[in-house]
Amino acid sequence: MIIESSALTHRVPHVFKPFTHLVAAESTRHGGVSQPPFSSLNLGINTDDEASHVDENRRRFFKALTADTFGFASSYxxxxxxxxxxxxxxxxxxxxxxxxxxxxxxxxxTVADCVPILIYDHEHQAVAAVHAGWRGTVGGIVTKTLLAMQQQFGTTGKQCYVYVGTCIDETTFEVGDEVASQFPPAFVQTDPGRQVTCANLKAANVSLLAAFGIPAAQIDVSAFSTVLNNDEYFSYRAEQGKTGRMLAVIGIGA
Known part of the structure; x- marks a missing residue:
């Protein structure tokens, strides 16, 4: 796992960089106005941060993406x-x-440990943003999203480019037996020394993407962890619930 420090407001996934008409990014926690414990680029509306701070942070984030004239759709x-x-x-x-x-x-x-997944269908010029926590992952939300894109736009795996974003990693996402039993065994590991069981959210979602027919070369997986790189990203678990949220966004230029 990579440990590094920077002051970037966001990162653009490598898999999307060839597509200059595409806007796609994952925010970090840097470059905003929020005060501790939300320092500093908190983009989450449903936090105890001051609403004016979140509004200003979002304005800065979208401006940094040169997407301040875009519309924005999200959900609770x-x-x-x-x-x-x-x-x-x-x-x-x-x-x-x-x-x-x-x-x-x-x-x-919005995320702060769960997996953000961004999907771009190059052939049909369609996009998706997915929030996959452990419930969404075992419930196959990424597969359901791709099937919805297939129904609406004709999406196939071969034409999709995907970013599996920064989330809690496979060494720190400790789960109990009830949660572990819902994952395929390949995505759960037990550390006898620490006597803990952890689940691998990134790998579980990559497996679903591959099963839909998306080539491995078209799947970009974040090297970062919200917990191990907590100086760069918000982590609900590491910060005991009192923290901000990142945004992962994607859209096609007008």
């Missing part, structure tokens, strides 16, 4: 598997994935 996430097809800006409720083919519209998810 419920750790479920429902997928919303949207053609307009707004704050929706009850969805953990959003898909669109509308140019000039960003879709995004």
């Amino acid at each position: 996430q419920v750790h479920g598997t429902d997928v919303l097809h949207t053609t307009e800006s707004g704050r929706f409720t009850g969805y953990d994935a959003l898909i669109t083919s509308r140019p000039g519209l960003l879709v995004g998810v």
